[in-house]
Amino acid sequence: MWHWIQRFSSPKHFYVISAKLIPWFAVPTALLMIVGLYQGLFVAPPDYQQGESYRIMFVHVPAAWMSLFIYVVMAVSAGIGLIWQIKLADMVAVASAPIGASFTFLALVTGSLWGKPMWGTYWVWDARLTSELILLFLYFGYMALQSAIEDQRTADKASGLLAIVGVVNIPIIHYSVVWWNTLHQGATVTKFAKPSIDIHMLIPLLLMALAFQLFYFAVILVRTRNEVLYRERNRRWVRELIEQL
Amino acid sequence: MRKRSQRKLLVVGVLIGVIIATALGLKAFNQNLLYFYSPSQVKAGEAPAHHSFRVGGMVVKGSVKRDTKDLGVRFVVTDNAATVKIKYTGILPDLFREGQGIVAMGRINPDGTFVAEQVLAKHDEKYMPPEVAAALKAGKKLKAEQRKNGTI
Amino acid sequence: MNWSEFFAMGGYAVYVWSSYALAFVVIVGNVVLPLMQRKKVIARIKRAIRRDAILHDNSIAR
Numbered sequence: 001m002w003h004w005i006q007r008f009s010s011p012k013h014f015y016v017i018s019a020k021l022i023p024w025f026a027v028p029t030a031l032l033m034i035v036g037l038y039q040g041l042f043v044a045p046p047d048y049q050q051g052e053s054y055r056i057m058f059v060h061v062p063a064a065w066m067s068l069f070i071y072v073v074m075a076v077s078a079g080i081g082l083i084w085q086i087k088l089a090d091m092v093a094v095a096s097a098p099i100g101a102s103f104t105f106l107a108l109v110t111g112s113l114w115g116k117p118m119w120g121t122y123w124v125w126d127a128r129l130t131s132e133l134i135l136l137f138l139y140f141g142y143m144a145l146q147s148a149i150e151d152q153r154t155a156d157k158a159s160g161l162l163a164i165v166g167v168v169n170i171p172i173i174h175y176s177v178v179w180w181n182t183l184h185q186g187a188t189v190t191k192f193a194k195p196s197i198d199i200h201m202l203i204p205l206l207l208m209a210l211a212f213q214l215f216y217f218a219v220i221l222v223r224t225r226n227e228v229l230y231r232e233r234n235r236r237w238v239r240e241l242i243e244q245l
Numbered sequence: 246m247r248k249r250s251q252r253k254l255l256v257v258g259v260l261i262g263v264i265i266a267t268a269l270g271l272k273a274f275n276q277n278l279l280y281f282y283s284p285s286q287v288k289a290g291e292a293p294a295h296h297s298f299r300v301g302g303m304v305v306k307g308s309v310k311r312d313t314k315d316l317g318v319r320f321v322v323t324d325n326a327a328t329v330k331i332k333y334t335g336i337l338p339d340l341f342r343e344g345q346g347i348v349a350m351g352r353i354n355p356d357g358t359f360v361a362e363q364v365l366a367k368h369d370e371k372y373m374p375p376e377v378a379a380a381l382k383a384g385k386k387l388k389a390e391q392r393k394n395g396t397i
Numbered sequence: 398m399n400w401s402e403f404f405a406m407g408g409y410a411v412y413v414w415s416s417y418a419l420a421f422v423v424i425v426g427n428v429v430l431p432l433m434q435r436k437k438v439i440a441r442i443k444r445a446i447r448r449d450a451i452l453h454d455n456s457i458a459r
Contacts, residue, residue: 033424041403045374049340052407054372059420099427106423110416117412119365120338126280134270141263162263181280181301183348188370197372215424222431229438233445242442 009088011228012237018221025218029211036207044201056114058204062212064107065190067135068170070100070216074142075167078160088224090156091231093163094146095223099216101139108132119183127176128184131169138166152231281348284327292353300329300359301348301367309343322347333361340366 007013040058047054074096081090111129112122123129142159149155177186189195195202232238281301282292292298302322309320317334320343331349341347341364351361373381406413 045376046407047372048375048378049345049368050372051409053339053409053412055406055413056416057372059416063420063423098430102423102427106420109419113412113416117409118338118340118368120336120341121363121365124280124365130270134266137263137266137270141266144262181283183280183365183367185368185370188372196370198374198377200374201372215427219427219431222435226431226434226438229435229442233438233442238442239446242439243446245439 005086009086011088011091011232012235014088015225015228015241018225022218022221025214025221029214029218032207032211032214036204036211039207040204044204045198047201050118053114053117054201056110057201058208060107060110060114061189061205062209063103063110064132065209066212066216067100067104067107067132068173069213070096070103071135071138071163071170072167073220074100075163078156078163081156082160082164087231088228090160091224091227092220093160094156095220095227097139097143097146099219099223101136101143103212103216104132104136104139108136124183126182126184127180128173128182131173131176134169135166135173138162138169142166283324284322284329285324287329287353287359288327294353297350297352297362299348299350300331301346302329303346304341304343306343322349329359330357331359331361331364333364335364337364338366340368 008017036058040055044055044058046052074093077089077093077096080086081093108129111132115124116122142163145159145162146155149158174187174190176182177184188197189202189205197205229238229242281299284300284302286292287300292300300322302324305321305323305328309318311318312334315334316336317332318337319330319332321328321330323329331351333349333351346367346369348365348367349359349361350363350365351359353359404410404414
């Protein structure tokens, strides 16, 4: 088992395998996005209260879900890197941060664009919105620490610790709408009950969510490969590989 | 050497930045842990009397009265236990309607009327097409009638 | 289906379409930036290889 993990987590092995994996994520991502957008913009009916404006949901909700998911991946990878000294895990964490930050930003801005016509304001300091903004700062803090510290091992340790400490924010974001009175409404899909959304609206939402998920897997592979090349740039296998390009 | 001390400074700066950001966020949390007070809490005197706060509840059906001269509007919000009268002048969000949840920001007048400076609409987590909503409403009405007539 | 009605989004065109436009930018950015980063890393390693080759030749000539 341990032997197998070490073999698979060797950067070189990952580099070879990941090249074959990328198209298996990229192609379904594109297909799911096309079908999801068609379903969301043309097939899904307008909402009884919010009319057409609720269609922002099909990009807002998947982006918000991914902002949480990617943070958990980043923190767990950083933890594995810290505890078991697996270099590949640190590289996955570093590669996740900019993707997660971009999805957090997307969730915040689209939520704001949804809030203006429906709630009557672009922004309120309620628990849900504030905790999601803190998530964006955590991503920024992680990336800043990474780029500020020259020594790679110190950088991984410092930023990894920040990522792990920041995990407390994840349940706060999810349960903020339950624990406190917020302007943001409660969960529609991610709860232990039947989703309170019409099936014709739920289908495009889930299609887009799956598309975003696969998209992240494709991008994380590309970014981690870059990280592998950079960190192993003085190794013989990288030099030989680059000379062949 | 200068470069290294510069980097150290940067790291310390980043750490301070993160701490300030978290502190600010937590402060915002503490002030707004309860983003709004319910009409029952207002009635019980839990809401601040001397500075502005938010009150949230459902707009009572039939309570909305508009001023024809300006954008003034009066309505009543409830949490099904207590009510608060609200007076507001300005543009209301699109989702503002009777039976819908709202959050108003303002202060209480001595006569008990809440004078709002801002009214935000709160929507629930339900999404459905208008036809389904209409059918659900019709179904509820039918059931209520059947119950009244003793046919169930 | 009426196209101008579709683009009007029931009066919410500004909010809906700017949301989708930003989503498009974020998705495209997440594809383009890593590919540019890859090119940069490869160019950097190639430069290092060339530099090391020159150093190696010099040490042999000496």
